[in-house]
Amino acid sequence: MIALLDYGAGNVRSLRNAIAALGYPLSDIHAPEDILSAERLIFPGVGAFGPAMERLRALGYEEPLREYLRAGRPFLGICIGLQSLFEGSEESPGVPGLGVIPGFVRRFDNRALSVPHMGWNALRLQRDCELLEDAQARRFYFVHSYFAEPDASNRDWILAETDYGRPFISAVQRGEVVAVQFHPEKSGAAGLEVLRRFLAGQCILDQAANLSRAAEGDETDTQSGSEIGGAKEPTVLAKRIIACLDVRTNDQGDLVVTKGDQYDVREQGEVRNLGKPVELAKRYYDEGADEITFLNITAFRDFPLSDQPMLKVLRRASEQIFVPLTIGGGIRAFTDSDGRHYSALGVATEYFRSGADKVSIGSEAVLIAEAFHARGGQGDGTSAIEQIARVYGNQAVVISVDPRRVYVDSPEASSHHCIETAEPGPNGERYCWFQCTIKGGREGRDLDVLQLVRACEQLGAGEILVNSIDRDGSGRGFDLELLRMVRAGVRIPVIASSGAGCPEHFSALFDAVDVEAALAAGIFHRREVPIAAVKAWLQERGMLVRA
Structure with missing residues (x-):
């Protein structure tokens, strides 16, 4: 039985549709005991950390879910489903996570970068795994303002990292417990393949290869982020x-x-x-x-x-x-x-x-x-x-903004933020401000x-x-x-x-x-x-x- 832990927030229809398109039946978790009856459990990534955790607790799902995870049973967490595995998040101070993985979820704080991290980025695999085989050549859809921070305490969980100003954890795995920061159901063919492999049970870590590499001293550098084989090319967000x-x-x-x-x-x-x-x-x-x-x-x-x-x-x-x-x-x-x-x-x-x-x-x-x-x-x-x-x-x-230019002779002619424009107005005006409109552009407002x-x-x-x-x-x-x-x-x-x-x-x-x-x-x-x-x-x- 493949079970979906839908706790009542966000778009889970796309995930349901993706699983249906792959030809797999899906059941829903309706009661705490259903979690322990599941053969494969999916925790979809929607919403914010605090409301998600509070909803899990209100439904009585927290302890059965923690028991399921500690048993190492097949689990796929997506976005918040990954973040919830950690001890807590700066998004919701004081709200504890499931605490299965050591460490905390932080907010992106590089002021040179836009937040949320939104769009198509790549993965840098840290271990060999059938689930993400060939994934380094593909791009996946991310949308999040908070990230799971890699450190020495959670290194043995890290399956992949991605860069956005700094490396962050983009996939974790231990046994058959897997979680990803990206949204496979929104990542086109590449994401559907990740889902298919999980549903088919193709998510086994190559322990022999990983132990061999560890013995050779090819360890993950969580500061620069080293790819399997030693390459250190950073991943980049696509336009x-x-x-x-x-x-x-x-x-x-x-x-x-x-x-x-x-x-x-x-x-x-x-x-x-x-x-x-x-x-x-x-x-x-x-x-x-x-x-x-x-x-x-x-x-x-x-x-x-x-x-x-x-x-x-x-x-x-x-x-x-x-x-x-x-x-x-x-x-x-x-x-x-x-x-x-x-x-x-x-x-x-x-x-x-x-x-x-x-x-x-x-x-x-x-x-x-x-x-x-x-x-x-x-x-x-x-x-x-x-x-x-x-x-x-x-x-x-x-926020969808519908502005139009309002030309003026000088910045002092308006109380709004003006620019000097390379496109002069109908009477040769060299300055303009951008007026906000409503009702499909039919009504202008006194707001820039x-x-x-x-x-x-x-x-x-x-x-x-x-x-x-x-x-x-x-x-x-x-x-x-x-x-x-x-x-x-x-x-x-x-x-x-x-x-x-x-x-x-x-x-x-x-x-x-x-x-x-x-x-x-x-x-x-x-x-x-x-x-x-x-x-x-x-x-x-x-x-x-x-x-």
Whole structure:
């Protein structure tokens, strides 16, 4: 019996779907005694350390799980499933972990790096193991702000390390107890193969080879991180290429992928129909997209949990697509027509349970930031950003920014943060500020981009998606001035969007601005530029992308 320890937080649908796609049956843990009855146990990695551990204890799962692990029975922990094995985490001081592995989980503290560590990175094997055989040639999807720290006390557990400013533990194993920091269910074919091997029982350590190497003195250097065979090449986070699908109902009532210029999606009175959402998303997955984003561009008008077709799209997509899925549109508190109130957390939870890995907050984020500044730069714990990040972790919250340029004659002409621009305004103005908008760009607010992104970062957001109303659909390339400003203003990862028209625009972006990812829509939908062509162009110029 393969059993899933679903403790009620985050997206476990993708893991269920991955296991089903591999042809294995799966049962659920419903009671503490079910843990000890399992033949193979999977602890999925979702949420934050504290809520995860507290939930395990509330359900009575902690002691049976510890007994199962100490017996060395087949176990796969993913992300939090790995971190929970340690004694504790800086994410939740005072909340003890399972204590199976000595050591603690720390927060990334290198201020030169974006946190969370988010995207496709590699492994550096420390021991021979069938589970990760050939894994050093592949990339896997990571998303975490905290890492298990390698030291002398846990060295005999370490199976693989990865680098992000410093080495951290990316896989552990003792006997048949295995845990990984990356998400195999979100790591495409490479991740599915890791899952398949675990499910098939192919996770035995090559003890003879490991003992022989130890006898020869080829030990792991936990400071520089030595690969099997002695190589010390650091692993590097790849740049992500994200395909975005703007989804809305057309005049016939069908959900379609659409795209327009400056957010106008109609052509000759009709909504542009560029394809069916699930079919198009699956095509992008097959073509090598590193992530898929769905933006429900009419959700601000309607209660999103009544939008069953969009939830169905998400569920169907997660059955076929094994890279991260983000959903945006309507992530806020609602009161329905019957007077029932739903929190933003409740709305997000339904999206996570339907297959989303992250939620994107747009217009609501602007209103949240305005309230944050009105309180003197303080949160009150009730905003959508704070609620979702507290339960599911910062990495689950993406802020989608829709700014437009406002030109002024001098910085003194505005109270907002201005830049001197290489793109003068209509009357030759040499300065501009970037105004935040809501409702799909139709309403401007007295808030600039830096005020928005810094507030959202402080409230707990884990990533910024920077759109540009001025560049949307233009094919003129990304707004590098806007992106430089945002990149310098926050420490969390930044995704560039709007304006891509050719592969050269992606290389120009990554050359000029240290963003983690680039997103495009129309050029992919219309097959003007294949995703593979973008990646090949970047590789030819020495930029690291996932093959």
